[in-house]
Amino acid sequence: MSDIRKVVLAYSGGLDTSVIAKWLEVERGLEVVTFTADLGQGEEIEPARQKARAMGIPDEHIYIEDLREEFVRDFVFPMMRANARYEGDYLLGTSIARPLISKRLVEIAHETGADAIAHGATGKGNDQVRFELSAYALDPDIKVIAPWREWDLTSRTALIAWAEKHQIAVPKDKRGEAPFSTDANLLHTSSEGLVLEDPWEETPDYVYSRTDHPEEAPDEPEYITIGFDKGDGVAVNGNAMSPGTLLAALNDLGRKHGIGRLDLVENRFVGMKSRGMYETPGGEIYARAHRGIEQLTLDRGAMHLKDELMPKYAELVYNGFWFAPEREMLQAAIDHSQQLVTGEVRLKLYKGLASVVGRRADVSFNLYSQDVVTFEDDAGSYNQRDAEGFINLQALRLKLIGRRRKPRN
Numbered sequence: 001m002s003d004i005r006k007v008v009l010a011y012s013g014g015l016d017t018s019v020i021a022k023w024l025e026v027e028r029g030l031e032v033v034t035f036t037a038d039l040g041q042g043e044e045i046e047p048a049r050q051k052a053r054a055m056g057i058p059d060e061h062i063y064i065e066d067l068r069e070e071f072v073r074d075f076v077f078p079m080m081r082a083n084a085r086y087e088g089d090y091l092l093g094t095s096i097a098r099p100l101i102s103k104r105l106v107e108i109a110h111e112t113g114a115d116a117i118a119h120g121a122t123g124k125g126n127d128q129v130r131f132e133l134s135a136y137a138l139d140p141d142i143k144v145i146a147p148w149r150e151w152d153l154t155s156r157t158a159l160i161a162w163a164e165k166h167q168i169a170v171p172k173d174k175r176g177e178a179p180f181s182t183d184a185n186l187l188h189t190s191s192e193g194l195v196l197e198d199p200w201e202e203t204p205d206y207v208y209s210r211t212d213h214p215e216e217a218p219d220e221p222e223y224i225t226i227g228f229d230k231g232d233g234v235a236v237n238g239n240a241m242s243p244g245t246l247l248a249a250l251n252d253l254g255r256k257h258g259i260g261r262l263d264l265v266e267n268r269f270v271g272m273k274s275r276g277m278y279e280t281p282g283g284e285i286y287a288r289a290h291r292g293i294e295q296l297t298l299d300r301g302a303m304h305l306k307d308e309l310m311p312k313y314a315e316l317v318y319n320g321f322w323f324a325p326e327r328e329m330l331q332a333a334i335d336h337s338q339q340l341v342t343g344e345v346r347l348k349l350y351k352g353l354a355s356v357v358g359r360r361a362d363v364s365f366n367l368y369s370q371d372v373v374t375f376e377d378d379a380g381s382y383n384q385r386d387a388e389g390f391i392n393l394q395a396l397r398l399k400l401i402g403r404r405r406k407p408r409n
Contacts, residue, residue, distance in 0.1 A: 040186025254281020
């Protein structure tokens, strides 16, 4: 990589990426461009500009962008159409943010004439894979620098010492060993490491930042409605909202009622198991509601096929293959299934749970027929005698197998 002159760094403004920015300049002799994405992580990102300036990076090389609407519209909602949950539980909050960040890193590299991009992901995690697979899919000639796989700063003490040597401000809370690490965006907050590493020990209360404790949530349930159009949420309680605004509103409701906590031991793509705590308040509500409207509007065959495809889709997102053709193929099939997924779902929010308690759709979209399903007189809509022939046909092969198994004298 001796031909690299300029690099675009995914920059949070924190200690690690600040050290990386200076390291790229001092140790590699590179011109550094920083990119900070506002994905709704819930904290002020403008200080990242001041920190970059303090390290001598000129304003024209400091990129700070609000990507919240694009994040939800073009990444979260398409994923939610698939009802994706990795290993049956995880709503993929960290995974789905990485392709968008990579997309902008590559685009900014092209805009600024940079030769490479850089990230602060460690060599033990999934994020390095997600960042780099996405980047290579978008630009196969891009160079990627991953300092955690290259440098000799292998401890927090060494990192802080290097920062102090190069006049990088070290916050007081970074001098001691942090009890856990976090990642956040508009969809979720994840926490892992140290106090969470023993999978037998319950997650301490102080780890939770996105949800109130379910036991302390309101004693009265709250009922809400979510409106859907072609598989995407468009309104809460009858109020039309943009994708980002809708998810933010659901996050507020989920926080209040302690919804969306998940304690998970998962299988990382790089081979190890890890234990993490996830908070996805609005996402959990939304996912339940989306499933609820599909119950009315999706045909059984389409719904069951989607259920079969979902684990593969979720695995592709988790492993970093958002821009791979197989994910795009699955997305095309999923999006086709959503053309008539339009209607409204009513949910009950109560002490950690989001329960679907009602759903309705216009007759143009609704496959549920009360006339057919009723236990009262159905006026000839369904001939119960037809069931006998249906059962006999289904039982034919079972009868043949049964005769083969039957002992012969």
